[in-house]
Amino acid sequence: MKKAKSLFVAILACLTASSCQRNEDNPKLIKSYPKENKIAEFGYLLKGNDTIIDGEAVYYSLDKKTILGRAFYKNGLLNGIYTGYYGNGKIEQIVNYRNDTIIGDRIHNYTNGSIERYILYDESGRAAFLIKFDSKGNVIDYQGHPIVDVENVGLKKLDSLEIGDSLKYSYYLANIPASKYLFTVRSLRSDKSKNHREISSRKQCRITVKEKILVRGENSIIAKVKFEFSDLNKTTISDSLRFDYYVR
Numbered sequence: 001m002k003k004a005k006s007l008f009v010a011i012l013a014c015l016t017a018s019s020c021q022r023n024e025d026n027p028k029l030i031k032s033y034p035k036e037n038k039i040a041e042f043g044y045l046l047k048g049n050d051t052i053i054d055g056e057a058v059y060y061s062l063d064k065k066t067i068l069g070r071a072f073y074k075n076g077l078l079n080g081i082y083t084g085y086y087g088n089g090k091i092e093q094i095v096n097y098r099n100d101t102i103i104g105d106r107i108h109n110y111t112n113g114s115i116e117r118y119i120l121y122d123e124s125g126r127a128a129f130l131i132k133f134d135s136k137g138n139v140i141d142y143q144g145h146p147i148v149d150v151e152n153v154g155l156k157k158l159d160s161l162e163i164g165d166s167l168k169y170s171y172y173l174a175n176i177p178a179s180k181y182l183f184t185v186r187s188l189r190s191d192k193s194k195n196h197r198e199i200s201s202r203k204q205c206r207i208t209v210k211e212k213i214l215v216r217g218e219n220s221i222i223a224k225v226k227f228e229f230s231d232l233n234k235t236t237i238s239d240s241l242r243f244d245y246y247v248r
Contacts, residue, residue: 090109121172158244160248162213169221173206183224189215213247216247224240
């Protein structure tokens with residue numbers, strides 16, 4: 001996220017009067033004024049001998065009357081949701097950060113607040129999927145994969161599992177505004193009655209699946225997703241992922 005020169009930045013150290021009562025070991029809020037009036041006031045939270053940002057940051061227009069953005073910092077790094085606003089109060093963009101890296105969802109809107117484009121980022125901060133809309137909400141272009149695997153975590157390697165072992169695997173699933181989606185997971189060689197599988201509630205764009213292995217031999221997990229849009233072309237987008245494993 002670039003720091004615009006016309007922004008006033010204030011770190012909200014205290015949400016209530018009681019939260020402002022800090023001891024010497026806790027961060028303290030100070031203010032710094034640049035020599036040149038290119039940027040307005042900054043707020044910093046001090047930790048130890050370092051000056052770092054830690055907490056919620058609110059970005060204002062130079063006249064301090066309009067909120068242009070909200071962000072959350074942890075030990076000087078962006079963590080959590082950044083929300084940017086147009087001057088008219090409509091949301092310009094929503095970005096999810098983890099340690100200064102964009103992970104998961106990034107949404108850009110038109111000035112009227114309608115969706116302009118959506119981008120899905122994987123664990124490394126790489127853009128995996130992009131979809132664009134016109135000002136009326138019609139899909140005009142998309143590329144990449146709307147489902148990305150995050151991790152496969154078992155008690156053992158995927159080629160040396162045993163009956164009773166557990167698998168835990170996660171996906172990043174595009175959280176596209178103005179769409180409906182269907183997400184399914186299945187095994188090639190075993191039905192639901194033979195494998196106990198739990199799909200967690202979606203947290204932002206992440207879905208986690210847990211299952212207990214009850215069938216021997218070679219097998220595969222296939223995850224599928226289908227998005228449907230109510231635009232003029234009734235656009236649909238489908239994608240799938242597969243990984244193999246072996247049970248002794």
